[in-house]
Amino acid sequence: MAGVVPTPTGSAPEAAVSRTAAHTRDERFRAFLPSRPWQWLLVPFCAVMALAVAEHAAVSMQQSGPSRVTRPDAARFAVAENLVDADFQGALHRADSDLSWARNRVRNAPGQWLKQESLATAQMQRFSLTHDYAALAEAGKLLDDAHANAPAGSGPWLRQASFAMMTHDLSLAEAALDGAGAMAVPPPASDRAEMTAMRGDIALYRGDMATASARYTEAARTDPTRSFAFRGAMLSRARGDFDSAIALFARAARESASSREARARIALQIGVSENARGHGESAQEWYDAAETLFPGSPITMAHRAEALALAGDMAAGMALMEQVAQDHGWPEAMDALAMMHRFSGDRAQSLQWADRAAAIWGQRLRQAPLAAQAHAAEHELAFGDPARALALARANLAVRQDGASRLLMANALIANGRYAHARRELQLAVDAGWRSAPIYAAMSQAAALAGDKDGAANARERALAINPAIFNPETALAWFSHG
Amino acid sequence: MTFAVLAMLSWSESAFAHLTPNSEVTLHLSGDRVEAQIIVPAAEYAYASSHRAGNGETDLADARKYLARRITLTTADGATLPMRIDQLRFAQVAGPLDLLATAYFPLPAGKSAGPFSLRWSVVVDSVPDHFALISLADGGESRVIGAVRQTDQNITFTPDPSMFTSFVRAAWLGAIHVATGFDHLLFLMALLLAAPLAARDKRWSRVRGLRESLYHMGGIVTGFTVGHSVTLVAAGLGNWHLQTGPVEALIALSVVVTACHAIRPIFPGREAWVATGFGLVHGLAFATLVAEADTNIAHNLPTLVGFNIGIELLQLAVLACVVPPLLWLARRAQFAPMRVAGGAIVALCGCWWLYQRLPAVIA
Numbered sequence: 001m002a003g004v005v006p007t008p009t010g011s012a013p014e015a016a017v018s019r020t021a022a023h024t025r026d027e028r029f030r031a032f033l034p035s036r037p038w039q040w041l042l043v044p045f046c047a048v049m050a051l052a053v054a055e056h057a058a059v060s061m062q063q064s065g066p067s068r069v070t071r072p073d074a075a076r077f078a079v080a081e082n083l084v085d086a087d088f089q090g091a092l093h094r095a096d097s098d099l100s101w102a103r104n105r106v107r108n109a110p111g112q113w114l115k116q117e118s119l120a121t122a123q124m125q126r127f128s129l130t131h132d133y134a135a136l137a138e139a140g141k142l143l144d145d146a147h148a149n150a151p152a153g154s155g156p157w158l159r160q161a162s163f164a165m166m167t168h169d170l171s172l173a174e175a176a177l178d179g180a181g182a183m184a185v186p187p188p189a190s191d192r193a194e195m196t197a198m199r200g201d202i203a204l205y206r207g208d209m210a211t212a213s214a215r216y217t218e219a220a221r222t223d224p225t226r227s228f229a230f231r232g233a234m235l236s237r238a239r240g241d242f243d244s245a246i247a248l249f250a251r252a253a254r255e256s257a258s259s260r261e262a263r264a265r266i267a268l269q270i271g272v273s274e275n276a277r278g279h280g281e282s283a284q285e286w287y288d289a290a291e292t293l294f295p296g297s298p299i300t301m302a303h304r305a306e307a308l309a310l311a312g313d314m315a316a317g318m319a320l321m322e323q324v325a326q327d328h329g330w331p332e333a334m335d336a337l338a339m340m341h342r343f344s345g346d347r348a349q350s351l352q353w354a355d356r357a358a359a360i361w362g363q364r365l366r367q368a369p370l371a372a373q374a375h376a377a378e379h380e381l382a383f384g385d386p387a388r389a390l391a392l393a394r395a396n397l398a399v400r401q402d403g404a405s406r407l408l409m410a411n412a413l414i415a416n417g418r419y420a421h422a423r424r425e426l427q428l429a430v431d432a433g434w435r436s437a438p439i440y441a442a443m444s445q446a447a448a449l450a451g452d453k454d455g456a457a458n459a460r461e462r463a464l465a466i467n468p469a470i471f472n473p474e475t476a477l478a479w480f481s482h483g
Numbered sequence: 484m485t486f487a488v489l490a491m492l493s494w495s496e497s498a499f500a501h502l503t504p505n506s507e508v509t510l511h512l513s514g515d516r517v518e519a520q521i522i523v524p525a526a527e528y529a530y531a532s533s534h535r536a537g538n539g540e541t542d543l544a545d546a547r548k549y550l551a552r553r554i555t556l557t558t559a560d561g562a563t564l565p566m567r568i569d570q571l572r573f574a575q576v577a578g579p580l581d582l583l584a585t586a587y588f589p590l591p592a593g594k595s596a597g598p599f600s601l602r603w604s605v606v607v608d609s610v611p612d613h614f615a616l617i618s619l620a621d622g623g624e625s626r627v628i629g630a631v632r633q634t635d636q637n638i639t640f641t642p643d644p645s646m647f648t649s650f651v652r653a654a655w656l657g658a659i660h661v662a663t664g665f666d667h668l669l670f671l672m673a674l675l676l677a678a679p680l681a682a683r684d685k686r687w688s689r690v691r692g693l694r695e696s697l698y699h700m701g702g703i704v705t706g707f708t709v710g711h712s713v714t715l716v717a718a719g720l721g722n723w724h725l726q727t728g729p730v731e732a733l734i735a736l737s738v739v740v741t742a743c744h745a746i747r748p749i750f751p752g753r754e755a756w757v758a759t760g761f762g763l764v765h766g767l768a769f770a771t772l773v774a775e776a777d778t779n780i781a782h783n784l785p786t787l788v789g790f791n792i793g794i795e796l797l798q799l800a801v802l803a804c805v806v807p808p809l810l811w812l813a814r815r816a817q818f819a820p821m822r823v824a825g826g827a828i829v830a831l832c833g834c835w836w837l838y839q840r841l842p843a844v845i846a
Contacts, residue, residue: 342610345529345536382503386611386634415612417635448616451627473524473579476503 070246070274070282072267072289088129088296091261095126106142116146117156124163129261129297131330133367139163140368153184158191161198168370170202170399193223197231204235207401209433227255233269238403240435240466242277246270264294268303272481276436278467280310283481298328302336302480309340309477317477325353331360335379336479342382343477354383370399377408386415397425403434410442419450437467503527504579506606506615509625512597512642517556517564517588523605525573525580527613531606536573536580543571546582553604556588559597564588597641603631650789653773657793660772666734666836667765668801673741673829674703674754675805676822679813682751687822690813700806702755704798710762711769712791718770719787730767732840737761738833745826769794 085091102119109115123139126132143163146156157180164173177195180187187195200215212235216228233248249270257263271286284307290300301324309317318340324333334357341350361379364372374396380389393412397405406429413422426443440463447455463470504524511518525536534545547568556564571584606613614632618625619640629638661667679696680687691699717723741757743749750757773790812818 342530343526345526347530347533350530381612384611386632389611411612414614415632415634417630417632448627449614449630451629453627473504473526 070270070279070286072270072285085260085294087260087294088298091259091294092126092129095122095129098122099126111149113146113150113154113156116142116149117159120146120156120163121159124159124166127166130328131298133364133372136163136167136371137367140167153182155179155183157183158187158195161195165198165201166371167368168205168374168400170205173198173202189223190226193219193226193228196222197228200231204238205400205402207403207406207429207432209235209238227252229255230266237269237273237276238435239433242273245273249273260294261297264290264297264300267293268300271303271307275307275310275478275481276467278437278469280307280469283307284311298324298330298333299480302330302333305333306336306477306480309343310474312474314340314344325356329360331357331364331379332375332479334360335375335382336477338383339477339479343474351383354379358384369395374400374405374408377412381411381415386412390416401432403429403432403436403439406434407436407439407442410446414442414446414449419446422446423450423455435466437463437470439463440466441470503610503612505613507618508601508603508615509618509620510601510628510640511620516590517599519554519556519586519588519601521550521582521584521586521605522576523582523615525582527606527610528582531609531613536582538573542573546573546584547571550584550586550605553608554586555602557600557602558591559599562591564590598639599641600637600639601631602637604636607631607633607636649783649786653786653789654793654796656773657769657790658797659793660769661794661797664768664772665832666738667768668798669829669832670734670738670741670761670765671704671707671758671798671801672805673738673745673826674707674758675700675802675809676745676825676829677748678703678754679810680822682748685748687748687819693810696810696813697806699754700802703758704802706755706757706759707762707765708795708798710759710764711766711794712762714763714766715769715773715791716766716784716787718767719773720784723767723770727768727771728840730764730771732837733764734761734768735833735836735840737764739830739837742826742830742833745829746823 085094099119099122102115102122105115106112106119120139120142123135123142127135127139140163143156143160147160150156157176161173161176161180164170164176177198180191180195186192196215197219200212200219203209203215204212212231216231216235220226220228229248229252233245233252236242236248237245249266253263253266257266267286267290271283271290274280274286275283284304287300287303287307290297291304294300301320305317305320305324307317308314308320318337321333321337321340324330325337334353338350338352338354338357341347341353357379361372361376365376373392377389377392377396380386380392390412393405393409397409406425410422410425410429413419413425423443423446426439426446429439430443440459444456444459444463447453447459460471469475504527506521506523506527508522509520511520528534528546528549529536532545532549534549535542536546550568550571551566554566556566558564565588567587567589569585569587571582573580574583575581576583601617603615603617605615607615611633614630616630617628617638617640619628619642628640631638677687678700679691681689681691683689690696740749741761744754744757769790773787812821
């Protein structure tokens with residue numbers, strides 16, 4: 001190492017080298033900076049241009065939208081012979097016999113909460129087929145009795161949570177889930193997963209999509225053997241992601257639909273999703289597939305009737321809808337039929353069916369107000385009193401703050417001339433993540449009524465990007481599948 | 484039945500009301516009459532009236548009687564104007580059949596200034612979710628003045644205000660916006676804060692002379708004015724639809740940058756150019772505001788100019804209050820700490836706005 005003399009730190013030559021390096025770095029940095037004053041203009045100008053391009057790209061992406069049309073998939077929806085209940089009548093017959101058997105058990109062992117819970121379950125099952133609110137009311141009373149008879153640390157908590165979700169009573173559902181979580185014998189993983197998923201449902205109905213999504217993921221982790229694809233599909237559809245929703249519905253059909261009825265309901269939901277993005281023909285095929293899977297179901301008949309009317313075959317649509325209204329006494333079907341008659345300009349027929357529906361909605365509002373008030377508001381808006389519609393929509397919004405409830409409220413507000421408030425409600429739905437053609441269509445309408453031509457045009461574009469058929473006059477006929 | 488299956492069945496059909504076809508009425512005012520062009524969806528007419536929608540003689544007579552009973556126009560003193568319905572027919576304009584008609588209301592002498600009150604019960608008297616959109620034609624354009632529906636079947640309107648009134652209203656809107664939109668003013672104030680100073684070796688080193696300072700300030704204010712005027716007019720006339728979130732965030736950023744510049748020179752001597760550049764961004768915010776507040780101002784050059792003049796007048800008023808004390812203070816020893824403190828406060832405000840506005844950009 002002889003002859004090598006270490007240079008002291010900070011010596012003049014090294015400092016000079018360091019200064020030179022710094023100078024070079026500085027020079028390089030300066031080379032990137034604008035050298036002339038006018039070049040400074042480019043910075044904000046570029047920012048403005050970037051904003052404009054980003055906006056243009058965002059609008060283009062929205063306008064291109066999902067366009068893939070789905071058809072009923074024979075492989076995914078294949079009907080296995082061992083699936084129970086070949087058709088609606090068969091299912092109804094089984095529900096009736098289950099009910100009669102459960103009623104006998106309660107009669108033979110009065111005061112036993114497990115048997116009362118079984119009878120309540122049979123009533124709920126029958127309700128899901130018939131929409132008979134008397135059955136639902138009896139189920140609620142039976143669950144209350146079962147609670148009274150159950151020893152501390154037990155009780156039909158989970159069943160009550162299911163019942164509360166059916167009646168849209170979110171507070172009761174939450175309390176029941178709390179009760180289920182505090183039972184003396186901890187629920188198994190499958191029940192715990194379902195409880196978590198139900199909390200997700202509650203969050204979704206309250207307008208909190210993020211929490212709903214998190215709960216569904218947590219539920220899937222709690223019991224990996226269970227499928228929560230159906231719920232994920234509903235969430236995706238609420239977000240306007242129809243491709244994902246349809247894929248998840250198909251997965252739900254494979255993974256969790258163990259009956260023809262369940263598969264038919266999933267086929268209907270896919271049809272509704274297709275209709276929501278303007279694929280009426282595909283929707284009709286899915287409704288027909290649902291009929292093949294589970295023939296004779298009134299809910300399927302109502303969807304098919306509506307699809308026929310939307311496709312222009314008003315006579316066939318009316319005939320089928322009238323069959324549902326007459327045979328099953330559903331007020332939704334009566335309202336849909338009244339709207340078909342209104343669309344045809346037949347006031348007498350329209351009012352006749354609307355009046356029949358009004359009487360049933362009045363009865364249902366007494367039996368299960370939380371479950372009926374949104375539908376009753378919808379009826380009032382089309383055939384009744386706008387002020388009453390607003391009161392019902394407001395009551396509904398007080399318990400459920402999801403996109404559909406805000407849209408109903410906005411439409412009631414529009415009917416009462418409160419456009420600014422309607423726009424706020426719709427904006428809240430969009431801010432919370434809801435995307436649908438009816439939301440943007442209502443936004444457009446409210447903006448137009450408020451005199452905001454640009455706002456109306458902008459919302460109209462967004463509505464059309466989701467569903468190109470949304471502003472067609474026939475859309476008023478969509479009572480079951482507005483999506 | 485498992486809980487999961489019950490849960491699937493518990494998802495009910497949502498209810499949120501329907502889009503139904505509605506009526507449209509466009510009012511034209513001329514010196515001697517009011518003309519109303521009417522479009523009513525034929526099915527809604529047939530449903531509401533129980534009449535047939537057709538072009539037969541009886542059907543048209545029924546329609547004429549139906550409309551005549553449900554439309555009245557009155558003057559400010561309550562006098563009902565006579566009405567003549569013309570060009571009545573059922574025809575397809577776009578989509579299904581419509582009932583089309585034109586109603587004429589001759590005006591008595593001296594009554595053309597309005598206000599007028601239109602009572603409209605066509606269809607809405609018996610259909611709760613039907614409304615008629617009422618527009619007022621103004622040259623080739625028409626603007627919505629409101630709607631009538633079952634709960635409110637009256638609407639009052641006056642002919643369009645004069646160009647001068649519109650101009651003054653636009654100027655007032657511009658002035659109010661700048662007076663209440665502190666970000667625009669703080670951006671300008673931050674630029675002016677260091678305007679009496681010249682930089683050397685990346686520090687504010689000397690105080691400019693009075694004339695030089697005024698010249699420099701004039702350049703900044705002019706640059707800002709030119710910048711925001713260009714984008715305000717371009718966005719208004721070009722009907723740009725920029726999202727407010729990113730624009731507002733950029734404005735907050737402009738406040739932060741200029742506030743930092745007031746503390747330590749970042750772009751000394753180029754303030755006028757920076758004011759022009761960021762002025763372009765501020766102009767976009769003005770355009771968004773004016774489009775939200777009044778679309779008639781937004782797409783009309785004279786009213787846009789009025790809006791801009793309102794901004795400038797308010798700006799000049801603020802400058803008249805701020806510049807003299809600033810020039811006086813700049814020659815005092817305490818100015819340096821005051822400038823740094825002022826710059827820091829403005830920078831903090833800018834950061835706070837940036838923090839508030841960035842989520843909208845990310846979303």
